[in-house]
Amino acid sequence: MTVARYTTTHGAVPLGARSVLAIGFATAIGLVAFLWPFFAAPESTLVAHAGDAPFIFALLVPVVLLVVLAQFADGAMDAKSVALLGVLSAVIAALRPLGAGVAGIEPIWAVLILGGFALGPGFGFVLGAVSLFASALITGGIGPWLPFQMIAAAWIGLGAGLLARLPAVRRLAPAHPWREVLVLAGYAAVASFAYGFALNLWFWPFTADLAPQIAFTAGAPLAENLLAWLRFNVVTSLGFDLPRAVLAAGLIVVAGRGVLIALRRASRRAAFDVPVDFAPAYVREGDVRR
Numbered sequence: 001m002t003v004a005r006y007t008t009t010h011g012a013v014p015l016g017a018r019s020v021l022a023i024g025f026a027t028a029i030g031l032v033a034f035l036w037p038f039f040a041a042p043e044s045t046l047v048a049h050a051g052d053a054p055f056i057f058a059l060l061v062p063v064v065l066l067v068v069l070a071q072f073a074d075g076a077m078d079a080k081s082v083a084l085l086g087v088l089s090a091v092i093a094a095l096r097p098l099g100a101g102v103a104g105i106e107p108i109w110a111v112l113i114l115g116g117f118a119l120g121p122g123f124g125f126v127l128g129a130v131s132l133f134a135s136a137l138i139t140g141g142i143g144p145w146l147p148f149q150m151i152a153a154a155w156i157g158l159g160a161g162l163l164a165r166l167p168a169v170r171r172l173a174p175a176h177p178w179r180e181v182l183v184l185a186g187y188a189a190v191a192s193f194a195y196g197f198a199l200n201l202w203f204w205p206f207t208a209d210l211a212p213q214i215a216f217t218a219g220a221p222l223a224e225n226l227l228a229w230l231r232f233n234v235v236t237s238l239g240f241d242l243p244r245a246v247l248a249a250g251l252i253v254v255a256g257r258g259v260l261i262a263l264r265r266a267s268r269r270a271a272f273d274v275p276v277d278f279a280p281a282y283v284r285e286g287d288v289r290r
Helices: 017-039 053-073 079-099 106-118 122-140 146-165 177-200 221-237 236-268
Strands: 002-006 276-280
Touching: 017 053, 017 146, 017 221, 053 122, 053 146, 079 106, 079 122, 079 236, 106 122, 106 146, 106 177, 106 236, 122 146, 146 177, 177 221, 177 236, 221 236
Parallel strands: none
Antiparallel strands: 002 276
């Protein structure tokens, strides 16, 4: 006879040592893909082929993400995790066309952030990458920008899950649930701006006919290119980033508490945190074995 013995995990997708290493590797590649304009030497191949660099990374980043997702799928995600991932990815994919062509009207970020916050950093990372890919298939948004969107969204979901693990934030949930929602809304606003600023990096270095004050200058000092990039963000994308931040934070303030309760209830019922481990049970002499 066997009995169920319960152990504790963290979130819908547990983060083991191999998963952490895979995320770390993907993050390192992603950071290089985004930040190379600030650190590439003037004589480097990347600077010499700045127009090709985004396409090189557009091929490399998906390969790295596939390795990470395969690592999660290899025993870390059970059927319940996959089902919940499918539901939330479908919600994000369905919501994304609502903002197509409208400046910054993107409700998907509230869903992604709430999902990562309630279900853990591993789940948030996978949800960000998978949902952006799925929504791109629906909206026709497939291009060299998609891998950059996927890794940036994965970071946002991962960050939301890590935020929930901070001791100060964990203490808010039972005693001050509205403060928890406000903290998460603040994170959503910051993440929305960070996403827009980061995505500009994939095309900014090879954008032609820019004014010198906002243009990338190969081999220029870090401070000079950093300032030019900040000016570029303000001039070209602030009108998208600000509505995105306001909408994401506003949706979390309005609906965040109810959504968190629902997701946490689903997590408890799915028993992500109490996986069953069958082990031999000791029985007394004379007991009937069944």
